[in-house]
Ligand code: AMP
Ligand code: MN
């Protein structure tokens with residue numbers, strides 16, 4: 538895809554990622570904003586995001602200007618969906634998608650059906666930020682855009698650790714670090730550093746985790762009461778599932794938190810053997826081979842049973 542050609546002579550561009558935005562989501566939307574400001578000066582650009590975007594990303598250029606209210610309801614010439622694997626993941630920005638003159642999607646989820654008029658879906662890419670860098674004409678990439686792209690890759694690759702880091706991913710990081718920003722500080726401040734209560738709730742989740750399937754699976758859950766007690770939001774629970782996954786012998790880690798009565802947000806991580814995107818897709822979610830998510834109804838035990846049946850099938 539030639540991104541600038543696809544955008545053409547649009548006078549207004551809306552950009553949005555997925556609900557409950559993560560690092561790649563926030564970073565890719567702000568990277569595209571910065572890039573378009575350089576490449577097509579004068580056009581109107583709005584980045585939409587759900588209320589309460591993680592404040593750890595407030596150093597990214599354009600963070601303060603994001604539209605959190607999804608208003609006014611104006612029609613845009615072009616809508617670009619980034620890191621969004623299915624339309625239900627657009628949340629309140631769906632209205633702008635449906636009412637745009639043209640839609641574009643850039644993503645890296647293997648479960649993405651190609652949801653826009655023009656699509657660039659690369660399941661092998663570490664992150665949407667990596668795909669964007671490939672699409673960007675380098676003369677319009679400045680330090681601020683590079684800082685966004687670097688942040689997105691850091692977050693979706695677990696600091697360059699996961700198997701989604703290809704040669705192209707490392708080459709991209711190599712090119713990005715030539716720009717002027719503080720990479721090590723970004724990694725420490727946005728990926729590793731947690732607040733005291735975040736660490737406490739992580740500790741609780743680990744303490745109360747359960748091993749099953751002969752130690753091949755681990756599961757833990759945080760309920761409303763616990764979230765209220767520690768006064769944390771869902772976004773503060775990021776990273777718990779990865780810590781569960783780092784348990785010797787475990788193939789699949791499942792972490793869930795209570796969204797409402799008998800409704801849970803489920804995160805799954807695989808150490809390689811099980812394709813958790815397949816499991817999540819069966820229940821209406823999606824993601825990647827080794828990291829996937831889904832929202833499910835039922836009791837905690839119903840959900841564990843349903844998921845473990847599918848995981849077990851793959852383990853045979
Ligand atoms: P999470 O467990 O929320 O960190 O998500 C892991 C991966 O799965 C990310 O790439 C998400 O974008 C994706 N994902 C999470 N929840 C869903 C969902 N309900 N539908 C589709 N993809 C999801
Ligand atoms: Mn994401």
Ligand code: MN
Nearest residue numbers: 561620664665
């Ligand atoms: Mn992503």
